[in-house]
Amino acid sequence: MQKALIAAFLASLPMLPVRAWAQAEDLFKAQCSSCHGMDGSGSTPAGRKLGVADLRSQQVQSLTDQKLFDTIAYGIKHKQYPHAFAKRGMTEKQIADLVVLIRKLPKK
Numbered sequence: 001m002q003k004a005l006i007a008a009f010l011a012s013l014p015m016l017p018v019r020a021w022a023q024a025e026d027l028f029k030a031q032c033s034s035c036h037g038m039d040g041s042g043s044t045p046a047g048r049k050l051g052v053a054d055l056r057s058q059q060v061q062s063l064t065d066q067k068l069f070d071t072i073a074y075g076i077k078h079k080q081y082p083h084a085f086a087k088r089g090m091t092e093k094q095i096a097d098l099v100v101l102i103r104k105l106p107k108k
C-alpha cells in the first residue's frame with residue numbers, strides 16, 4: 001500500500017526525472033531547510049527569527065518561475081538574507097530544479 005502510494009506520487013511528477021528530484025530535495029535539505037523547513041513553511045527557529053516567507057503561500061507561489069529563479073540565484077531586494085546562490089556555486093540547472101520543487105510544496 002505504502003509502496004503503491006509512493007509509486008503514484010512519483011508517477012505524478014512526469015516533468016522531473018526521479019534522480020533530479022532526489023538531488024533537488026537533497027539540495028533543498030542542505031541549503032534551504034535550515035530556514036525554510038523541509039515543508040517550506042518557514043517554521044524553523046532560524047526561519048521564525050528572520051521572518052521567512054512561507055514558500056507554499058499565495059504570495060510566493062504567485063511569483064513567476066523567472067522571479068523565483070532570480071530570487072534564489074541573486075536574492076534581489078532581499079534585506080534579511082541575500083540568497084545569491086548563483087555566486088556560491090549553484091548551477092542554473094540546480095536552481096531551476098529548486099523552482100520546480102517549490103512549485104510542488106503546496107501539493108504535499
Ligand code: HEC
Nearest residue numbers: 031032035050051052053060071072078079080081082098
Ligand atoms: C539563512 C536563512 C535562509 C536560507 C538558508 C534560505 N533562505 Fe530563502 N528566504 C529567507 C528569508 C529571510 C526570506 C524572506 C526575504 C528576505 O530575505 O527578506 C526568504 C525568501 C525566500 C523566497 C521568497 C522570495 C520572494 O521574493 O518573496 C524564496 C523563493 C526562497 N527564499 C528560496 C530559498 C531557497 C530555494 C533556498 C535554498 C537554496 C533558500 N531560500 C535558503 C531566508 C533563507
